[in-house]
Amino acid sequence: MQKTEIIDKNQLFELIEFILLDSKTEFYESYSEMEKELIRINSLSEFRAYFDNGIANGKVHFGFGIYNPESKGKLFTSKIELNPKHCDGKTYRYRIDGWAIILIQLDLQNGENRIECRVSVNSKKRAENWKSTNPEFGNPELWEWKIVENTARKIINQLKKTTHNNGNRCTSL
16 A cells, blocks of 8 residues: 655655544654664654754655554664675664554655655555565464554555645645
8 A cells, every 4th residue: 555645845844744633653763873772753843853854965865654552563773784895884774563553654856845754555465475485474363454454554645635725735646
């Protein structure tokens, strides 16, 4: 399940606020900065600071992962080894993993005025098809897929609502 929309910074903040209103939601950056711990974002103000800091430092791609403990399954952190020759001497970074982590990818196309926002999540069928390739993810059957799908659908519907309530400023891809 996935949806992509073009939004602006204010619409992004509206979407993130909606996501973080659920007190059970755990919201992480999907990949850490090199040689740093993953950051968990707990509030809209933390997200705003994270996002604004990223833009100030020239970042144009952002990735986040959403986990709801009610969906059960296995959420974990993986350490990714980096080639220091290609990463300014850095040797590792972290990412969050799990079959049913809901991902939000942001690509700034015109600064904060035009942001491609993609919401996506694996399906149960896709996870089952790939489980032998990623055994460290555990058994896909451990996830409460109805909860995952409902959560993803709510986020996607909010993304649509956010963009369609603002006239023709944004277009769906």
